[in-house]
Amino acid sequence: MKHKVPLSGNSAVAYAVKAMDVDVVSAYPITPQTTIVEKIAEFVANGELDAKVIHVESEHSALSAAVGASATGARIFTASSSQGIALMYEIMFIASSMRLPIVMTIATRALSAPINIWNDHSDFMAVSDTGWVMMMAENNQEAHDDVVLAYRIAEDPRVLLPVATALDGFFMTHTIEPIEVISREEGLEFAPKKKTWYTLDPDNPVTMGALGDPNWYFEFKKQQYEALKNSRTVFDEAVKEFEKKFGRSYGPVEYFGNEDAEVVLVAMGHVSGNIKAFIEKTSAGNVGLLRVKLYRPFPEDLIVKHLENAEIVGVIDRALVPGSPYGGPLYSDVIVTLSKNNLSKKVVDFIAGLGGRPVTLGHIKNIVEKLEELKLKPQKDLPKEPLFVGVRE
């Protein structure tokens, strides 16, 4: 086994950016992302990475500069959190519609107001409709590996879309775990630098993002839709080869526990670790965890496969969509997937850990107990509203 180095989640991301030999990094500081770019600036200053770091004046400019640099064919990285991601929203659509393989890491954090620098998935979920490939890690090693996977997927000619990788703010960004660091040689062998996308070219001038009138716009959107859908095949190939090369295996989802468990929890990010610990600690053979890693494109087939035999499903959402018919975004994805596949399941939504409130083993125990109780009730008696975990009334 390879030598492991103790790294914070943010450092782990920065080391992966170094391994990818990125050409341009443009970013604006925001907690808890900031130390990713600080670490990269250190690599550049030390001569360990030959990249340009652009100190822009806002996240809107950070992603705009990334779009410009990517359009010249350079390999780009940026990172942000919370309000920064919200400010990037406009340009996120531009990046995906221009089919530029930018990679961005989201250090997930709650959105204001009130101001809150701690972790939940409000920022990540708020941009899930911008046409990016999106994935979320559970631990620092995965956050490191995801960046390498991201370039491989983004720059594949069958995809050519931006990719967002995510790790949970503070719970991962600022905690240290032993990491097997991917070297530049290994990284570039896995995701070689090739200009696979349309770029600006002074010898053959092109115009990018020009007016797409009603005669054309629609076709562009359809192509973009297909590309994002097809990125799943590329993801599957990439993780397979990644496993061969690095020995660590990932999938669009990860199932933990008994395959025939009656109660299955669906979750994303670091909370999955606590759920695994709960299952192990209590030897809860009756409880399984389905962790969603690849969020866009949503892995519908695997959701169906792993939930098919469950008696009851509890979705843990770390973001909230007030006024919607569903409450939490992950819940809505699960519900739509099941109903498209004619699976009538008991599914309950739990909103947990907003604004950095930890989701403890005690909370998970309460959730499981609630599900055991609801399991015995007829479907029509299930709660019609999400259940809020650990919130004061």
Next chain:
Amino acid sequence: MAVTSEASLRYSTHPLDKYLRADRLPHIWCSGCGIGVALGSILRAIDRRVREGSLDPSKVVFVTGIGCSARASFYVGFDSAHTIHGRAIAFASGAKLANPELQVMVVGGDGDIAGIGGNHLIHAARRNLDIIVFMITNFVYAMTGGQLAPTTPQGLYTTTTPHGNPERPLNVIKLVSALMPNYVARASITHPPLIEQYTYKALGMEGFRFIEIMSTCPEVFGRHAGYRDPVTLYNVLRSKVRVKQNPHVDESELSWESGIVLGEYLIRNEPGYVRKLKEVVR
């Protein structure tokens, strides 16, 4: 609106306590930070106006964005809004136009006001909008840990320029002066009476009033620039600033080498935006 909370009255030991929310103290500013000196001086000017009867404290509104400096709105006993990074001036514009009776004051860092929020600064100054903007210049994005800001002097080390800053800093005094608002001044926490004097004056004026306050951030600016000790950083800033009567804008360069000139760069008495607006919208 209650200017003072009951708690602050009860424990009042300092003449300015009545303008603070004592229940929110101690503040989060690091020891040796210059922001407290800046806020204290601003409050003293407000106090003078209140005691004179030329300012109704219940009409004072503090609007801030995000940053260490912007944290001021959290501690003052006035109506206050802690908005989002860079947008305090936009928020303040709304507050002032919705209720022109208010004395709207914006406090922010150099990143907040002139970096991410620079666009709003330009347009509020262009309109001569009737608000006071305090920009506390500590040369870095302090709250996020000392990254390069638009005011960072060339060559200096920050967490995102560990090889030294290659960029030219923004001279905000010159920028704002070019837009011809009513008042542009630069003060420094090394000269608290100057901050008080300029604020006092600005409070008696209409139109857009801009006061830059040079400040010290020993924690994240000083640490990387080589002046970690608050007293050392204070003395370094003290040695770089120089007060001048009615300096010319061409002397306003933010230079670490040739020094930083404090003073009142622009004093005009043009009608403010609110008055102009009333002329056309009756």
